[in-house]
Amino acid sequence: MPLVDGFPSMGVPNTGDTAWMLASAALVLLMTPGLAFFYGGMVRAKNVLNMIMMSISAMGLVTVLWVLYGYSLAFGNDVSGLFGNPGQFFGLKGLIGGNAAEAVIADPANGVEAAEVVNIPLVGTIPATVFVAFQLMFAIITVALISGAVADRLKFGSWLLFAGLWVTIVYFPVAHWVFAFDGAAAEKGGWIANQLKAIDFAGGTAVHINAGTAGLVLALILGKRKGWPGTPMRPHNLPFVMLGAGLLWFGWYGFNAGSATSSNGLAGSTFVTTTVATAAAMLGWLLTERIRDGHATSLGAASGIVAGLVAITPSCSSVNVAGALAIGAIAGILCALAVGLKYKLGFDDSLDVVGVHLVGGIVGTLLIGLFAAPQTGAAVAGLFYGGGLEQLWRQALGAGAVLLYSAIGTAIVAFIVKYTIGLRISDEGEAAGADESQHAEGAYDFVALGLGSATGNFAGSPTEGRPLISHREA
Numbered sequence: 001m002p003l004v005d006g007f008p009s010m011g012v013p014n015t016g017d018t019a020w021m022l023a024s025a026a027l028v029l030l031m032t033p034g035l036a037f038f039y040g041g042m043v044r045a046k047n048v049l050n051m052i053m054m055s056i057s058a059m060g061l062v063t064v065l066w067v068l069y070g071y072s073l074a075f076g077n078d079v080s081g082l083f084g085n086p087g088q089f090f091g092l093k094g095l096i097g098g099n100a101a102e103a104v105i106a107d108p109a110n111g112v113e114a115a116e117v118v119n120i121p122l123v124g125t126i127p128a129t130v131f132v133a134f135q136l137m138f139a140i141i142t143v144a145l146i147s148g149a150v151a152d153r154l155k156f157g158s159w160l161l162f163a164g165l166w167v168t169i170v171y172f173p174v175a176h177w178v179f180a181f182d183g184a185a186a187e188k189g190g191w192i193a194n195q196l197k198a199i200d201f202a203g204g205t206a207v208h209i210n211a212g213t214a215g216l217v218l219a220l221i222l223g224k225r226k227g228w229p230g231t232p233m234r235p236h237n238l239p240f241v242m243l244g245a246g247l248l249w250f251g252w253y254g255f256n257a258g259s260a261t262s263s264n265g266l267a268g269s270t271f272v273t274t275t276v277a278t279a280a281a282m283l284g285w286l287l288t289e290r291i292r293d294g295h296a297t298s299l300g301a302a303s304g305i306v307a308g309l310v311a312i313t314p315s316c317s318s319v320n321v322a323g324a325l326a327i328g329a330i331a332g333i334l335c336a337l338a339v340g341l342k343y344k345l346g347f348d349d350s351l352d353v354v355g356v357h358l359v360g361g362i363v364g365t366l367l368i369g370l371f372a373a374p375q376t377g378a379a380v381a382g383l384f385y386g387g388g389l390e391q392l393w394r395q396a397l398g399a400g401a402v403l404l405y406s407a408i409g410t411a412i413v414a415f416i417v418k419y420t421i422g423l424r425i426s427d428e429g430e431a432a433g434a435d436e437s438q439h440a441e442g443a444y445d446f447v448a449l450g451l452g453s454a455t456g457n458f459a460g461s462p463t464e465g466r467p468l469i470s471h472r473e474a
Helices: 015-042 045-075 128-150 156-179 191-196 204-222 238-260 265-293 298-312 321-338 341-345 353-371 390-418 427-432 434-439
Strands: 009-011 120-123
Touching: 015 045, 015 128, 015 238, 015 298, 045 128, 045 156, 045 434, 120 128, 128 156, 128 204, 128 238, 128 353, 156 191, 156 204, 156 390, 156 434, 191 390, 204 298, 204 353, 204 390, 238 265, 238 298, 265 298, 265 321, 298 321, 298 353, 321 353, 341 353, 353 390, 427 434
Parallel strands: none
Antiparallel strands: 009 120
16 A cells, blocks of 8 residues: 555544444535424425525535545645645555555564454544545535525536636635644645644634635625515525534534544533533524514524534634633524625625624634633633633634635636636526526425415415415325
């Protein structure tokens, strides 16, 4: 097996860590269908399948690119501080094979003990293949997150081309900067993790600031939905939204606690801080709604959950319970306020990717500089624990670098797609709905139910003037 700078390292994996990381990878994969439900419920009924398909298609597309060259770009040996060596693990070479158990017969005379395993490629204490799978799930959901900003109006083929180019040009290099530590998967990793030493435990910069910035830029280049903001575009299925939020919260334990890459105390503490911050953010969002609008909504509860999860993602290893409560509450309040910026500034971020993921990611990343507690896993002191502004400027520089690179990279990719195959659905297709125009499908058969439309009865329809028929009555 060819080695580059002695990597991959060979050894016997820890079975407990391996089991935990396999479960964590599966949990993170579940987040993408959860996101599909979350986003799918927030759009109008004529666009729900298209919205779900944008998330599900990312699972297929990103997986293929990841095993071909994505993992190598992200975790190969550093090239000029920009990305990993794309050829080092191309097609996962050196990582697949030689993994079968092989019995070793005891030979006491020569000091050989019986064994049932052989050395295999490792990253830390787990098989390299398990690490590959775990990090793949991060790449998938980062791409899927972007789709919420451009709901209802982006051609499906254009989405696939954009996603493939974006994950290659933007995500894989940024993942290298943030997640590739020296001596883990390769000898030399990314500059944010190793030189800058900004803390991003599970992806506040690489995932949420990255995706939120991409969503904003793509939405600006794509343009507004027809009729926005004057035409009501309410969520068509709030139970879908709540289900999606629940699945995201559940899967996020793999996202955050799984980033410990071991079934140890750090995984336990990040599990707790993730839970605490999410709960506080939900309450903060609901309180903001109650004061501002006079009522707290189910959509607000679901959005608050996601905002808290986003904010605690970079900081879950570096704060105590008090810090988690503060970060969650601050994120819930600020994100609830931030979702209204699109109306003031005039950009059509359909499902509030900017307000939740970009703002939440920035809040969680920067607040590490204030609330990092030295007794936590990161062992760094923030401003409130006597550490001064040292960590705050590191966090700000890391967040700013990712935001700037993502904005420029996304713009380049979006313009490439726009001026080749085009970005937008036709006016007629948008009016009919993306489900029909892009997939020739519909999520609901309203005619069979006697409802006439997704939003109620049309004037002049056979049901005009009569009460809607319930499922039970039908």
